[in-house]
Amino acid sequence: MLPHSTIEQLRYGRVSSQAYFFRTAIEKTPANTVSVTLLGLEGDEQAESFHGGVERAVLQFDYDYYAELQHTFPKSASLFVSGGYGENLVVAGMNEHNICIGDKIAVGTVVLEVAQPRQPCFKLNHRFNEPTISRYSQNNNKTGWFYRVLQAGQISVNDQIRVIERPYPQWTIANVQHYLYVETDNLAATTELAALPELGAEVKGVFQHRLETNEVEDWHSRLESLIKLEMRVVKIVEESATIKRFYLSRTDLGALPPFSAGAHITLKLPNGLKRSYSLCDSTVEGVYQIAVQQARDSQGGSQYMHQQLKVGDVLSVYEPTNFFEMARDKHHLFVAAGIGITPFLSMIDEAIAHQEQFELHYCVDNIDDYPFKHELSAYAANIHLYTSAQRLDLAQLLNTHQRGSHVYSCGSPAFVQLVRDNASHWHDNNVHFENFSPAEHADDNAxxxxxxxxxxxxxxxxxxxxxxxxxxxxxxxxxxxxxxxxxxxxxxxxxxxxxxxxxxxxxxxxxxxxxxxxxxxxxxxxxxxxxx
Missing domain, CATH: 3.10.20.30 (Beta-grasp domain)
Structure with a gap:
C-alpha cells in the first residue's frame, strides 16, 4: 500500500530578521485552510529567491521525528515542535524512507509531485540552538523534502494526503541522499540520478557536475557557516600595560547574537589574520567586549590589535561560538592564569544569575596590580590570588571532588595541563578547560x-x-x-x-x-x- 496520512497543520511564514540576526521565514503561522499556487502556499515567503521556486514550492517534514529529536538534543527539547523545521505541511508517518522522487500526491484539491530532498543549512543550527543539528539532520535522513505543484487548489487541516502514483519506487528520498552524501563515487547511481526527469534541477545538477568533473562537493559551509557581522570599535580601555579591552558594536546598530559564558568571537583583521578572543562581559547589551594581551612572540594578531586598531575602525566578526560552556550545577572552581581570566569574567556573571556558588583561583604577577582588579573586587569573598611568592597548591585545591562541583581552567597549555593532571581523579564530565594557544613541542620533527x-x-x-x-x-x-x-x-x-x-x-x-x-x-x- 502506498503511504497516506492526514494534514495535522498547515503553516506559512513571512520573512523576518528579528529573531535570528539573518533573514529567514522559518517561523511560520498555522492556518486552517490555504490556497496553493504553482509557487507554494499563498502568503508563504522565502528569504532568498533560491529558497523557493516551482521545484521548492512546498516543504513537508515528518512530525514523528520531533519526539526523537527532543530526546537526542535535550537542551533544545522545547524547540522541537510542529513547524520547527519550517515545514508547510505537518504530517505524521510520511518520511524520507517511504516517499520517493516523482511520487504524485493528492491532498485537498491539490496535486503535488516530489521534486527533491531538502538540503539543510546552518540556519537550522541557530533555529534550535544546536551547532550540529544541520549535519545531524543530513546524516540521519531527517531533512524533509520539496514538492512542485502540478495542480493548484486548496488544502485544509484534517485533509487526507496520499500517494496516488509512484514511478520510481527505488528512489526514496533516503536512497537519493545516500548517493548525494555517502556513496558519492557510485558511477551507476550518479549516472541514473543525473538523468532522472522528475529530480529537481538543484540536486540533479550535483550529480551532473560529478559526472563532468569527477569532483565531490564540500558541504561544510552550507551546514556550519557562521554569521559574519560588520562591527565597529567604539571604545578601547587599557586594563594593564599589556592588556587592552575592546568594545565592539554592529555598524547597523542591530541586535547582537546572544552568547553563553565561555564563548568567543573570531575577528578577521585587515592584515588578513583571523584571531579568536573570549567574550568577557555578558551584561551589556549591544556591545561585545574582548580583552587582548600583546604577546611577545606575536605573529601579527595581538600586535595589530594593540598598535594599529583604533576607535572607529570596522572589522568583520564571526558570531560567538562556545567550546567552554559552564555546566548547570551547585559549585564551580575557576582556575586561571594571566589573560586566561577573560572567559571567567562572564562565567562569574552567569553563576550569580543562576544562584550557583563559585570560587576564582587566579595566578597573577602582582597581587596589588593585576588585570581586571576593579571588576573582580566586587567578588572579593570568592577570589583567591596567587603569585610566585605565594603559589597555588593545585594538589590541595583539587584533592577532594565533591558531588556537584566542576573545575574550569584557562591559560597556557602548560598551565591547563597542570590543572588537568591534578584533577585526574575527577570525573571527565566535571573537568573543563580551554587552551589559549597550542602546546609547544621542542622535539617536533619535519x-x-x-x-x-x-x-x-x-x-x-x-x-x-x-x-x-x-x-x-x-x-x-x-x-x-x-x-x-x-x-x-x-x-x-x-x-x-x-x-x-x-x-x-x-x-x-x-x-x-x-x-x-x-x-x-x-x-x-x-x-x-x-x-x-
Missing amino acids: FTAIVSQAGTEVEFSVSAKQSLLDAIRAHGLRLDSACETGTCGRCKVKYSGDVDHRDTVLSARERQTYMTPCVSRAKSGVLKLELA
Missing part, C-alpha cells in the same frame, strides 16, 4: 604529508615549526577550522599513518580514523590525509 582533495593529490613537507594545518593551506588546499588549539574538532580529517594526537576533543575510537591537523602531526614516516 615530515611528509600527502593530501587528497577533490580528485587532486598534493605532496609536501611540513617543517618542525609549522602546523600541519598551516602547511595544508600554504599549498592552496581548503580546510575550515575554528579554535586551532585542538579543542573543537572542526578541522578533523581522515588519515592513514602514524599520528601524534594532541587534541582534546576526539575519542579514542575517533582517533583511529580522524586527526586534527591544527595541533596533531606525524610521529614518523609519511602521513596521508583525505580532505572533503
Whole structure:
C-alpha cells in the first residue's frame, strides 16, 4: 500500500530578521485552510529567491521525528515542535524512507509531485540552538523534502494526503541522499540520478557536475557557516600595560547574537589574520567586549590589535561560538592564569544569575596590580590570588571532588595541563578547560604529508615549526577550522599513518580514523590525509 496520512497543520511564514540576526521565514503561522499556487502556499515567503521556486514550492517534514529529536538534543527539547523545521505541511508517518522522487500526491484539491530532498543549512543550527543539528539532520535522513505543484487548489487541516502514483519506487528520498552524501563515487547511481526527469534541477545538477568533473562537493559551509557581522570599535580601555579591552558594536546598530559564558568571537583583521578572543562581559547589551594581551612572540594578531586598531575602525566578526560552556550545577572552581581570566569574567556573571556558588583561583604577577582588579573586587569573598611568592597548591585545591562541583581552567597549555593532571581523579564530565594557544613541542620533527582533495593529490613537507594545518593551506588546499588549539574538532580529517594526537576533543575510537591537523602531526614516516 502506498503511504497516506492526514494534514495535522498547515503553516506559512513571512520573512523576518528579528529573531535570528539573518533573514529567514522559518517561523511560520498555522492556518486552517490555504490556497496553493504553482509557487507554494499563498502568503508563504522565502528569504532568498533560491529558497523557493516551482521545484521548492512546498516543504513537508515528518512530525514523528520531533519526539526523537527532543530526546537526542535535550537542551533544545522545547524547540522541537510542529513547524520547527519550517515545514508547510505537518504530517505524521510520511518520511524520507517511504516517499520517493516523482511520487504524485493528492491532498485537498491539490496535486503535488516530489521534486527533491531538502538540503539543510546552518540556519537550522541557530533555529534550535544546536551547532550540529544541520549535519545531524543530513546524516540521519531527517531533512524533509520539496514538492512542485502540478495542480493548484486548496488544502485544509484534517485533509487526507496520499500517494496516488509512484514511478520510481527505488528512489526514496533516503536512497537519493545516500548517493548525494555517502556513496558519492557510485558511477551507476550518479549516472541514473543525473538523468532522472522528475529530480529537481538543484540536486540533479550535483550529480551532473560529478559526472563532468569527477569532483565531490564540500558541504561544510552550507551546514556550519557562521554569521559574519560588520562591527565597529567604539571604545578601547587599557586594563594593564599589556592588556587592552575592546568594545565592539554592529555598524547597523542591530541586535547582537546572544552568547553563553565561555564563548568567543573570531575577528578577521585587515592584515588578513583571523584571531579568536573570549567574550568577557555578558551584561551589556549591544556591545561585545574582548580583552587582548600583546604577546611577545606575536605573529601579527595581538600586535595589530594593540598598535594599529583604533576607535572607529570596522572589522568583520564571526558570531560567538562556545567550546567552554559552564555546566548547570551547585559549585564551580575557576582556575586561571594571566589573560586566561577573560572567559571567567562572564562565567562569574552567569553563576550569580543562576544562584550557583563559585570560587576564582587566579595566578597573577602582582597581587596589588593585576588585570581586571576593579571588576573582580566586587567578588572579593570568592577570589583567591596567587603569585610566585605565594603559589597555588593545585594538589590541595583539587584533592577532594565533591558531588556537584566542576573545575574550569584557562591559560597556557602548560598551565591547563597542570590543572588537568591534578584533577585526574575527577570525573571527565566535571573537568573543563580551554587552551589559549597550542602546546609547544621542542622535539617536533619535519615530515611528509600527502593530501587528497577533490580528485587532486598534493605532496609536501611540513617543517618542525609549522602546523600541519598551516602547511595544508600554504599549498592552496581548503580546510575550515575554528579554535586551532585542538579543542573543537572542526578541522578533523581522515588519515592513514602514524599520528601524534594532541587534541582534546576526539575519542579514542575517533582517533583511529580522524586527526586534527591544527595541533596533531606525524610521529614518523609519511602521513596521508583525505580532505572533503
